[in-house]
Amino acid sequence: MATNTLPDIHVNSRHRPLVLTACMLSMFMAAVEVTIVATAMPSIIAELGGFSLLGWVFAIYLLTQAITVPIYGRLADLYGCRKMFFIGTFLFLTGSVLCGFAPSLVWMIAFRALQGLGAGAITPVATTLIANIYGPHERAKAQGYLASVWGVSAIIGPLLGAFIVQHFHWSIVFWINLPIGVVAMIILARYLPAEETKKQHALDMAGTVLLSTAVAALLLALLQAETFGYYSLLLVGVAVLATLLLIRQERRAPEPLFPLTLWQNKVVVAGNIGGLVIGASMMGISAFLPTYVQGVLGGSPLQAGTTLALMSIGWPLASTLSGNLMQATSYRFTVMLGALLLVAGSLSLLMLTADSGLAWARCASFMIGAGMGLCNTTFLVSVQNSVEASVRGIATASTLFTRMLGSALGTAILGATLNLNLQHRLPTLSDPVQTLMDKPLRQQLSTGQLGHIIEQVSASLHWVFILAAAISIFALAAALLIPAGQRPVQSKK
Secondary structure, X not given: OOOOOOOOOOOOOOOHHHHXXXXXXXXXXXXXXXXXXXXXXXXXXXXXXXXXXXXXXXXXXXXXHHHHHHHHHHHHXXXXXXXXXXXXXXXXXXXXXXXHOOOOHHHHHHHHHHHHHHHHHHHHHHXXXXXXXXXXXXXXXXXXXXXXXXXXXXXXXXXXXXXXXXXXXXXXXXXXXXXXHHHHHHHHHHHOXXXXXXXXXXXXXXXXXXXXXXXXXXXXXXXXHHHHOXXXXXXXXXXXXXXXXXXXXXXXXXXXOOOHHHHHOHHHHHHHHHHHHHHHHHHHHHOOHHHHHHHHOOOOHHHHHHHHHHHHHHHHHHHHHHHHHHHHOOHHHHHHHXXXXXXXXXXXXXXXXXXXXXXXXXXXXXXXXXXHHHHHHHHHHHHHHHOOHHHHHHHHHHHHHHHHHHHHHHHHHHHHHHHHHHHHHXXXXXXXXXXXXXXXXXXXXXXXXXXXHHHHHHHHXXXXXXXXXXXXXXXXXXXXXXXXXXXXXOOOX
């Protein structure tokens, strides 16, 4: 357990809110990117063509971001957060500018890859930076504010994207990042002192290559399973082999990319399990609750969006409150409360029926969001407070990386669960969900046909919700790994 009770980087107390604001701006920029671009994609495809490559616009961004998150986390430990923040933000903004000038979707995908390479630095480095300028007692509240950015961006992104596409050229959805990123860089250049490098460091290149190979192979297998078919199993095999070689490499590297001593810390293990669970559970509601609202309940896209937005409202509210709660009680209590909300919200989805109103779905959405907000912030703060400053970057990045990995796993597993159920229940109907969500197709069905399809799609989605609820229970198990009674310590004056 780390014992330091003072910040590791001294920033004038008057300037710390400015640094926090800069980090929140940068994280908003990276977090909003997926949703704002998704809204603009129909306009982009209409101009550039290449519809068959549409999935890669999102997959390549997530892939390069996920690969580089742990790498930047370790680089921040070795060379300082300030330097890595500027490098990552510069790459992200360069990719953003180039995306706006993309002459074809192929070039768009290439520039999105560059964006992802920069985004991989922004979240872990900004999160580690806040941990370094605030002492453990203040860290919980600061990280709560930082975490709330994700919920806010989930609401603002689609609305902002729709406004831009309606009134301006689609390139603005990328270029809007430029003033945000430049302001964040100017603030940090002015008010954040550079960390001193006490000795020469050498990045574990072999470990970096093996980690990149393992992550790329696994995420490609998950994100492109339908495209690759059985070749996905080969990619999983490559990921397993690269992981085994990575463990071997890290045991003998003088400055390992992933110090194996981290995994002897129960709090770090709990944080990574929690990140995996949160990521997977989040997909259970983000990807499939809107489908239930529109397909089974017959709601409009606006009703589905507002239902999901309640999760995005619950997350930042709970994240902001989590700091005071973990200080008043403990890390374990706060995570347990969040996990119970997560489980309760997931189980509430099982009560949905074709005759249910939207109120029940919205209540479940809010509970799940609040549970994720409590769990995510508390896991992150407990990990940062339990390790020494020399490995805080990679410890932080690992929890963020496992959340991203959990999202990919959740999408693949829950999506496969839905597809298998639909194939079993409606073997003669090629795309029953699309049939329900497409109004002209839905109106062509007789009352009996419509009722049968709704019943079977509802039952299939319930299996998805059952599996999501089962996954969420592991958050309770992760909470029990955190030693009882631990909480943020009061900074020494």
